[in-house]
Amino acid sequence: MIFLLYKKNISSYTLFEVNIMLMEGKTQLWFKFDPSNRFVKDFYKVWDSEVFFLAIEDSLLINLYYSNKNYFKIPATKTRMKKDVYFLFDIVTDVPDARSDHRRYDYLKYTFVDPERYKD
Numbered sequence: 001m002i003f004l005l006y007k008k009n010i011s012s013y014t015l016f017e018v019n020i021m022l023m024e025g026k027t028q029l030w031f032k033f034d035p036s037n038r039f040v041k042d043f044y045k046v047w048d049s050e051v052f053f054l055a056i057e058d059s060l061l062i063n064l065y066y067s068n069k070n071y072f073k074i075p076a077t078k079t080r081m082k083k084d085v086y087f088l089f090d091i092v093t094d095v096p097d098a099r100s101d102h103r104r105y106d107y108l109k110y111t112f113v114d115p116e117r118y119k120d
Contacts, residue, residue, distance in 0.1 A: 022057075022058050022061050024062060027100070027102065027103055029061040029064075029065055029104075029105070030061070030103075031104075031107065038107060039107035046081065047074055047079060048078055048080045049078070060072060061105070064089065064091075065103060070090065070115075071087055071088045071115050072086070073085070074087070084112065085110050085111070085112060087109075088107075088108040088111065089107055090105075091103055
């Protein structure tokens with residue numbers, strides 16, 4: 001995701017976002033834009049690293065895509081609280097006006113409980 005600032009007129013500027021999509025095979029992948037950046041804030045709350053999110057965003061999307069799961073796990077050794085943390089997403093594939101396959105990952109929450117333990 002990239003934020004651009006452009007001059008709307010002589011006295012005002014407007015901030016708008018541009019979603020960066022990753023093309024994996026014939027499928028476009030991206031995280032849903034959230035103006036509050038809740039996912040990124042939660043991610044840094046638990047992840048014990050200073051790496052910029054944009055540097056790992058593609059890896060997270062590819063991991064979600066190939067795992068065919070709606071979550072990814074950060075192991076306890078990589079978290080600030082030394083517990084496994086799971087980030088959960090809704091996967092949206094019915095994107096309107098799409099000309100190719102899409103997977104948009106809408107962030108829900110993070111949890112310390114393994115989602116696989118509660119599958120039917």
